[in-house]
Amino acid sequence: xxxxxxxxxxxxxxxxxxxxxxxxxxxxxxxxxxxxxxxxxxxxxxxxxxxxxxxxxxxxxxxxxxxxxxxxxxxxxxxxxxxxxxxxxxxxxxxxxxxxxxxxxxxxxxxxxxxxxxxxxxxxxxxxxxxxx
Amino acid sequence: xxxxxxxxxxxxxxxxxxxxxxxxxxxxxxxxxxxxxxxxxxxxxxxxxxxxxxxxxxxxxxxxxxxxxxxxxxxxxxxxxxxxxxxxxxxxxxxxxxxxxxxxxxxxxxxxxxxxxxxxxxxxxxxxxxxxxxxxxxxxxxxxxxxxxxxxxxxxxxxxxxxxxxxxxxxxxxxxxxxxxxxxxxxxxxxxxxxxxxxxxxxxxxxxxxxxxxxxxxxxxxxxxxxxxxxxxxxxxxxxxxxxxxxxxxxxxxxxxxxxxxxxxxxxxxxxxxxxxxxxxxxxxxxxxxxxxxxxxxxxxxxxxxxxxxxxxxxxxxxxxxxxxxxxxxxxxxxxxxxxxxxxxxxxxxxxxxxxxxxxxxxxxxxxxxxxxxxxxxxxxxxxxxxxxxxxxxxxxxxxxxxxxxxxxxxxxxxxxxxxxxxxxxxxxxxxxxxxxxxxxxxxxxxxxxxxxxxxxxxxxxxxxxxxxxxxxxxxxxxxxxxxxxxxxxxxxxxxxxxxxxxxxxxxxxxxxxxxxxxxxxxxxxxxxxxxxxxxxxxx
Numbered sequence: 001x002x003x004x005x006x007x008x009x010x011x012x013x014x015x016x017x018x019x020x021x022x023x024x025x026x027x028x029x030x031x032x033x034x035x036x037x038x039x040x041x042x043x044x045x046x047x048x049x050x051x052x053x054x055x056x057x058x059x060x061x062x063x064x065x066x067x068x069x070x071x072x073x074x075x076x077x078x079x080x081x082x083x084x085x086x087x088x089x090x091x092x093x094x095x096x097x098x099x100x101x102x103x104x105x106x107x108x109x110x111x112x113x114x115x116x117x118x119x120x121x122x123x124x125x126x127x128x129x130x131x132x133x
Numbered sequence: 134x135x136x137x138x139x140x141x142x143x144x145x146x147x148x149x150x151x152x153x154x155x156x157x158x159x160x161x162x163x164x165x166x167x168x169x170x171x172x173x174x175x176x177x178x179x180x181x182x183x184x185x186x187x188x189x190x191x192x193x194x195x196x197x198x199x200x201x202x203x204x205x206x207x208x209x210x211x212x213x214x215x216x217x218x219x220x221x222x223x224x225x226x227x228x229x230x231x232x233x234x235x236x237x238x239x240x241x242x243x244x245x246x247x248x249x250x251x252x253x254x255x256x257x258x259x260x261x262x263x264x265x266x267x268x269x270x271x272x273x274x275x276x277x278x279x280x281x282x283x284x285x286x287x288x289x290x291x292x293x294x295x296x297x298x299x300x301x302x303x304x305x306x307x308x309x310x311x312x313x314x315x316x317x318x319x320x321x322x323x324x325x326x327x328x329x330x331x332x333x334x335x336x337x338x339x340x341x342x343x344x345x346x347x348x349x350x351x352x353x354x355x356x357x358x359x360x361x362x363x364x365x366x367x368x369x370x371x372x373x374x375x376x377x378x379x380x381x382x383x384x385x386x387x388x389x390x391x392x393x394x395x396x397x398x399x400x401x402x403x404x405x406x407x408x409x410x411x412x413x414x415x416x417x418x419x420x421x422x423x424x425x426x427x428x429x430x431x432x433x434x435x436x437x438x439x440x441x442x443x444x445x446x447x448x449x450x451x452x453x454x455x456x457x458x459x460x461x462x463x464x465x466x467x468x469x470x471x472x473x474x475x476x477x478x479x480x481x482x483x484x485x486x487x488x489x490x491x492x493x494x495x496x497x498x499x500x501x502x503x504x505x506x507x508x509x510x511x512x513x514x515x516x517x518x519x520x521x522x523x524x525x526x527x528x529x530x531x532x533x534x535x536x537x538x539x540x541x542x543x544x545x546x547x548x549x550x551x552x553x554x555x556x557x558x559x560x561x562x563x564x565x566x567x568x569x570x571x572x573x574x575x576x577x578x579x580x581x582x583x584x585x586x587x588x589x590x591x592x593x594x595x596x597x598x599x600x601x602x603x604x605x606x607x608x609x610x611x612x613x614x615x616x617x618x619x620x621x622x623x624x625x626x627x628x629x630x631x632x633x634x635x636x637x638x639x640x641x642x643x644x645x646x647x648x649x650x651x652x653x654x655x656x657x658x659x660x661x662x663x664x665x666x667x668x669x670x671x672x673x
Contacts (some may be wrong), residue, residue: 001462001464002462004462005431005462005464008475008476008479008481009464009474009475009476010474010475010476011474012472012474012475020476033459042405046405046406049406050406050429057479057481059476098429098459101460120441120445121450121460121463122437122440122441122463122464122465123463123464123465124437124464124465124466125464125465125466125474126435126437126465126466126467127467127470
């Protein structure tokens, strides 16, 4: 599970009273894919474009928290407009969003304590019968 | 027509209903504006043909001559400009067999020859501007003429006679049979039936005797041109080979046949850097094709077993690794309650491409107790591995939820492409599910069995999603209400009923039951033996 996915996940069951709080990550096993040492111009351009398009929809605080839980401390607490234009920043953002994988761990709802396991990269969001409403 | 540069496109004789839809999607994908940059021209029609219901495997696509070598290119060499290469664009069409630079077309051989003589294709070729700066000079270009007679065979001599008709072109270069610089193609088109065979076959049955009336029939059309897409006969199979289903280590009973998933990813306008979502990802065959086209992929499914695959080396991830692709995002969740798991309706996806479960090979499930009211609380120690109860998910609801999720999560202009099974009583105009935010782009029918076919539906998001109208959207999915929904739902039952009526059903069913029991017993036996030998090992 990547940080981009974590960013858009929520526990929206009735019990959580539609809270919009992101899930807390407890990481047991993390895998970081190394970016290619000499990416083509095309690939770089695509990464930058992707990061640029992703930026507006991101819950930045959730991303910073999530990245910390996965062992990454490098993200700034806020994104200024100048920062958002920089190619270096965008490439680093792409790396954090797409190359860092939670292989095994747990996502916990801060409101209810409900846990969603992540096993072998697959996040299990299945709700129990009673939670479906 | 002079002033125009025309391409003759030949399609394969499969997925007939998909030809136009796929081609139009490919043009759009490459920024080729149909009606502005190019136009479809009518095919020549022989006088004797009854062409009203005739489906022909050709299309003529014309561009302004001046645009070739400028806005568009047809040469193999990359001259470094931003020209759109028409050959590589069209190569992406799964259903295109070949692309020919059309020099002349007519209702018969003479008309075709005349068209060449009246046109300027030869002169253009002699100048060779559109061939690119790396091209060999006209005088040095090796060549050959191939003959392609649809649904009919001719002897070597007869083919030779046909070639001779074009000797007036007087190419100066040497003839070369293997990989010449220019392969010219003479095509003789006749009426074809739905299987791709000639309606009026030239030869009869076993003896291969010539049927005089059929032999005397004039052709439907004759075409002559220069083959683009330089690998000739193997051009198509080489393009498709890289996507072959057979190479994958993890396949399941519901894995999409790779040709259809290639077509679907074209209909969905998938290109590098876009994000593709499959809400019923199964074994990931569609996502794999999307990833091969350069998309970032995201898949969800309610079935944990199919997501995990058979083992660590036989699962969706291993398929992606096999092709050296970045892994997809996989989440186990229920599409029926998409909103429970994800933030407010974010437009996240450029495309949604999926083969929803329609209860024929794999039953659709959604979360919730099988019998409403029977909910037992799960003890914490069981929770981790608990397989939540799922209840059957009516196909009509599957479709309604799918369209609503698409309307919610697609970017504006993004495409939803899905497959829907239909029996013969299906009416495309009335029975397809609808959504206010989605525009119907195309429907392509593929027959599967006598009673059953499936339709590949393409929709485009044209309206912003309004969460307040959610119930309205869901209620209005089926225009004819219950009737249309019913046609899609319960297909498995209907198929079963139809099968039961066929003779021999009882015997076949009994045989299948026996086989199942035998396999089950064999498995049990093997398990017992394995356990017994384990215990022996521990004991000694």
